[in-house]
Structures are given as C-alpha cells and as structure tokens.
Amino acid sequence: MRIDIISVVPDLLTSPFSASILKRAIDKGIVEIHIHNLREYATDNYKSIDDYQFGGGAGMVMMIAPIDKCISDLKAERDYDEIIYMTPDGKTLNQGTSNELSLKENIMILCGHYKGVDQRVRDHFITREISIGDYVLSGGELGAAVLCDSIIRLIPGVLGNETSALTDSFQDNLLAPPVYTRPASYKDWDVPEVLLSGNFPKIEAWREEQAYERTKALRPDLLDD
Template identity: 80%
Template structure:
C-alpha cells in the first residue's frame, strides 16, 4: 500500500510514522508513506495556500489551485483507489471503513486547515470524506495519522499475530471481551477460573458472552446495527 498525504504541516505528521508498528510496517516495505507540502505547489512568492471567503465571513479557505496541482502531479505517476479529505463533516471513521481501506493499493489523504477547502476541491477531486469524531481540530493532520494507524495495522504482516486484529473491538460490531495476564491473583483480585480450564471451546464461548455483555452495557447502539 502507498499513502500520499497532502498537508501544510508535514513536520506535524512525521513522528507517528517514526515509531512502533507504523515504523516497522514501513521498514518491512508493507506500506509507503509520502508527505507532500502544499506550499511547494503554490504560484506566488509568499507560498500562499489560503485566502478570504467570497461573500465574507470568519476564517480563511484553502485555495483550489495548489491542491489541484499537487493531486494532478501525483495522478500522473499512478492511479489512486481513493482521494480522501479529512473533515469534521465527513463520514465517521469506524472499523468497517478501516477494513475497507486496508484493501486499497494507493490512497491520497488531503488534510484540511483553516475554515476548510474551496468546495470545488470536494466536488471534483475528493472521492471520500472522513471524520474521526464530532469535534473540530486545528487541521486534518492528526486525523490523518489516526486513519493511517487504523488502516495500516490491518495489512497482513504488520502485526506479529495476524489474528489479533480480527479480535479487536468493533470487528463484528462487538466490543472486545475482558483480557487478563499475570499474576493470577493480585491483591485478592482474581482472574476468572474459566481461563485456566484448558477447554478452549468453553473459553471462546465465555469470551463471546463477555463481548456481548460489554457491548450491550457500553455501546447498545452497536447491537442495533
């Protein structure tokens, strides 16, 4: 998979990809991450990427021209499965979307800033708009990092145990069941005996039941779905 990220603040984005699972995925050539500074595609000496709104109003708007130049340059080199715009009014990121995107080969992620992008960018270049929640950030960079993490960890070979991602919360619309490790007894707090039974079908049934209970208590909306 290759992900091209268009941003006005590439330095803000780089650190998540220089550690842990994302770094290992890049070093193993399972994913390529490329950052593109939108100011490199401007045409004035000030490297302007924003301007005032037509019709008045608070907040600056990202210009269409540098975005067009950047996306067009990338598209001359390869075809893209999706061109994603990170925006608070996009579809809310969930596990199903992450699963879908993990199957893609090439993606562009455009990070919004200021008041947002000229609507014509959304109308003519963007194929999918994604939000990481019902709140507003200073820019789309942190959202892009969240999206990349959610997607990249699903690529075969990224996690040490490939079945791990299949038992995460929100797979099959369920929250993950409780998990335990050593010690068996800590301050009198005991690990459930079933986990030491050696009866793996019963253990799996217990985990399924616990996942259902936890989902019903904490996220009943998932059960409705």
C-alpha cells in the same frame, strides 16, 4: 500499500510514522508513506495556499489551485483507489471503513485546515470524506495519522499475530471482551477460572458472551447495527 498525505504543516506527521507499529510497517516495506507540503505547489512567490472566503466571514479557505496542482502531479504518476479529505463534517471513521481501505493499493489523503477547502476541491477531486469524531481540530493531520494507523495495522505482516486485529473491538460490531495476564491472583483479585481451564471451546464461548454483555452495557447502539 502507498499512502500520499497532502498537508499544510507536514511536521505534524513526522512523529506518528517514526515509532512503533507504523515505523515497523514502513521498515518492512509493507507500506510507503509520502508526505507532501502543499506550499510547494503554491502558484505565487509568497507560497500562498489560503485566501479570504467569498461573501465575507471569519476564517481563511484553502485555495483550489495549489491543491489541484498537487493532486494532478500525483495522479500523473499512478492511479489512486481513493482520494480522501479529512474534515469534521465527513463520515465518521469506523472499523468497517478501516477494513475496506486496508485492501486498497494507493490512497491519497488531503488534510483540511483553516475553514476548510474550496468546495470545488470536494466536488471534483475527493472520492471520500472522513472525520474521526464530532469535534474540530486545528487541521486534518492528526486525523490522517489516526486513519493511517487504523488501516495499516490490518495489513497482513504488520502485526506479529495475524489474528490479533480480527479480535479487536468493533469487529463484528462488538466490543472486545476483558483480557488478563499473570499473575492469576493479585491482591485477592482473581482471573476468571474459565480462562485457566485449558478448555478452549469453553473459553471462546465465555469471550463471546462477555463481548456481547460489554457491548450491551457500554455501546448498545452497536447492537442496533
């Protein structure tokens, strides 16, 4: 998979891709991450990428011309399955979306900034708009990093255990069951006996029951779906 990220402040994206699972995925050649500084596509000598909004109002707007040039240059090199815009008013990211995007080959992500982008960018270039929650950040970079992490960890070969991602919360609209490790007893707090039984069908049934009960208690809205 190749992911191209267009950003006004690319330095914000240095850290997320230089450690842990994302770095290993890059080092293994499973995924390529390319970060593009939008200012390099500015059309004036001042490297301007934003301007005042028509009609007045507070806040600057990302201009269409630099974005058009950047997207057009990238599309001239390859076809993209999705061109995603990170924005607070996009569709909220969920596990199903991450599952779907993990099957793509080439993805482009545009990080919003200021008051957002010229609406014509959204109308003519963007294929999908994604938010990571009902709140506003200074820019879309952190949201793009979250999106990339949620996608990349699902790609075969990224995690050490291929089945690990399949048992995460929100797969099948359920929260993950409780998990335990050694010691089996700590300060008189004991691990449920079923997990020590070696009876794997019984353990699996217990986990399914716990997942359902946790979801019912903490996120009943998931069961409605």
